[in-house]
Amino acid sequence: MGTDNKKTAADTTGRIRLENKERIIKAAEKIFAKNGFRGATTADIAAAAELPKANIHYYFGTKEDLYRAVLDEIVALWVSSFREIKHDDDPASTLADYIRAKMELSKNRPHASRVFANELIRGAPRMKDYLEGALKEWVEEKAGIMDQWIEEGRMAPVNTRTLIFHIWAMTQTWADFEVQWTAILGTGDHLGDAEYEEATNAIISMVLRSCGLIPVPPRMTETEMKLTV
Amino acid sequence: MGTDNKKTAADTTGRIRLENKERIIKAAEKIFAKNGFRGATTADIAAAAELPKANIHYYFGTKEDLYRAVLDEIVALWVSSFREIKHDDDPASTLADYIRAKMELSKNRPHASRVFANELIRGAPRMKDYLEGALKEWVEEKAGIMDQWIEEGRMAPVNTRTLIFHIWAMTQTWADFEVQWTAILGTGDHLGDAEYEEATNAIISMVLRSCGLIPVPPRMTETEMKLTV
DNA sequence: ACGAATATTGATCATTTGGTCAAACCAAAA
DNA sequence: TTTTGGTTTGACCAAATGATCAATATTCGT
Structure with a gap:
């Protein structure tokens, strides 16, 4: 009225x-x-x-x-996958959870991932604002917390921004370049749950090991060790 | 005549x-x-x-x-970057050299890298043969050698095919998604030698650490260690 | 059931795009 | 110089493409 x-x-x-x-x-x-x-x-x-x-x-x-x-829908999707990280969270499980969330996105929304990749490859003419604004802030905040973890000796010293980039690279590759992996692995024409599971664990292991958050499994024979040096 | x-x-x-x-x-x-x-x-x-x-x-x-x-020129470029790996090569320096070679390609031929990425994103309709043929063979051969290294205890056990994929993902990302990194790092409008140097070392460290080929640097304060568990 | 708002769709248009062609041009061998 | 075979280029064409529109149909509040 x-x-x-x-x-x-x-x-x-x-x-x-x-x-x-x-x-x-x-x-x-x-x-x-x-x-x-x-x-x-x-x-x-x-x-x-x-x-x-x-x-x-x-x-x-x-x-x-x-x-x-x-693009707006995709950005919303991306943003919603960014779980909060707090300073007193456990580094290992926080990183593992984040990698798992990213891989879920790659598995469940491969098209979205590829549109994003396409836009980036072309120089992101329509996303510069987002990259230099919200996304950059997110990286700064998260990297900052991780840097604190390092200072406090809770994880090994690494360049945390670069670490974040490499996590993105490894998780996105399974969606963006799916054909490459299916062709080389010879798994029909698309990746199954098993492959995603295996890849997810591989990324988590790699990241956590390189941050000193889980031990690297010992080499198999101790007698051969001298060959390495 | x-x-x-x-x-x-x-x-x-x-x-x-x-x-x-x-x-x-x-x-x-x-x-x-x-x-x-x-x-x-x-x-x-x-x-x-x-x-x-x-x-x-x-x-x-x-x-x-x-x-x-x-595409032919790009494939030729790719193939030529595949250095020979022999069984008695040193795992650490072999992996490091390969990562360096891949990063050189990303830095020097970003356009080629992106054409390749574009083709893969779209399902590689014109490169299926290459992927399922020459490239797959290359992966099988290299992964086979690395599997031997693992069996002989010269590196920690990992899924070697997946490791190769992740090396590709991390090295290609610096060419394909350059804008993303420049936007977030705030380094003008393209990556300089310093960034590539830093990224290359980060990838090498990550890979070698996760394969047990170099030690992970110790966390900084030992007294804080109990917080982690 | 009525009427206004919203939704559907075939026909159509101006522009862009991959590709062609014939005439002019030029390098170099004879 | 002349000839020959490759090279250059503007003009042109048919098909594809983004976008519009008017006519028709449907939805929904009253």
Whole structure:
């Protein structure tokens, strides 16, 4: 009555509108992941969404707008995966949990991971703000806490920013370059739970060992040790 | 006289032809790296090569042919970086050398690295043969040698195939996602020698430590150790 | 059931894009 | 110099592509 709640087409959140937008974003994510922004066509996206091409433009004005919407969803996904780290958390389990969360993302949302990778490869023209803002802050904060851990002797000294980058690299590679791994491992045409499990454990072991958080398993024969030097 | 050495336009290797083909491939590498196969336009490539568009089609029939030529050069580059590994080589220095070689490639040929990454993200439709053939063989051979090292107690037991993948992931990330790192580290708009040096050492330390090939530096204060458990 | 708001869609348009072609150009062998 | 075979280039074309629109259909509050 007294409240001014007139709706415009743009920000209306009706049932049909929400459903269709989500459906289109999901389809767009797949197509953008495969062909990048310039390589993706609105016709392909429409086909993937099983809708007429005109609908895509009805819900998202331009291809550019749609792409931004996809990126927004992905950034939200990324941000939500950043669990809080507190200073008195246990370094080993904190790192292990984070690696597990990242690998879950790679396994469950490979398209999102690839859209992100595509955007980065091209120089992130639409994400510079995010990278230099929120993401940088996140890294600074987390690296800062880890640096404290090191100062307090709770983990071995390493460059913590570089460590974070390498964790990202190893976890993302299983989504972005899946074909490479399936081709070389010879596991059908996509990675199964077993491969992800194995990879996750390998990354956790590697990171924790190199930070002195778990012991490195002994070499097998002690008599051969002198050959190493 | 007696020899049949007629030339066809396709396989002639005249001075001008060679120069122009190389010039076009270099330009194409840059454009394909940024926009992927479908996103790259022959007009952009021609502009980057500072030649009329028709020349591109004169030397390479179709965009597809040009792309394959670029991929061929990249594969050749990759293959040439695969140094021989022999069974009696020293594990630590062999791994370190390989990581250094890969990082050199990332630093010196970032465009090539990104074209490769683009192709993999999209499912490697034109490189399946290479991945399942030569590259797989290379991995099998190298992983086999490393498995022997493990059996002989010359390094700690790890999944060697997975280790190779993670080395690729960490070394490629510095080329493919350069913007991400520059944005977060705040180092102008591209990585300098110092960053590459630091990253290279970090990867080497991480890999060698996790394989028990160099000791993990001790944590700093021994009195705080009980907090960890 | 009615009407206003929202959603659907085929037809259509201007631009971009990969590719062609013929005429002009040039290097170098004869 | 002349000839020959490769090279250069602007003009051009058909197909693909992002985007628009008007006509039609559906939804939903009242």
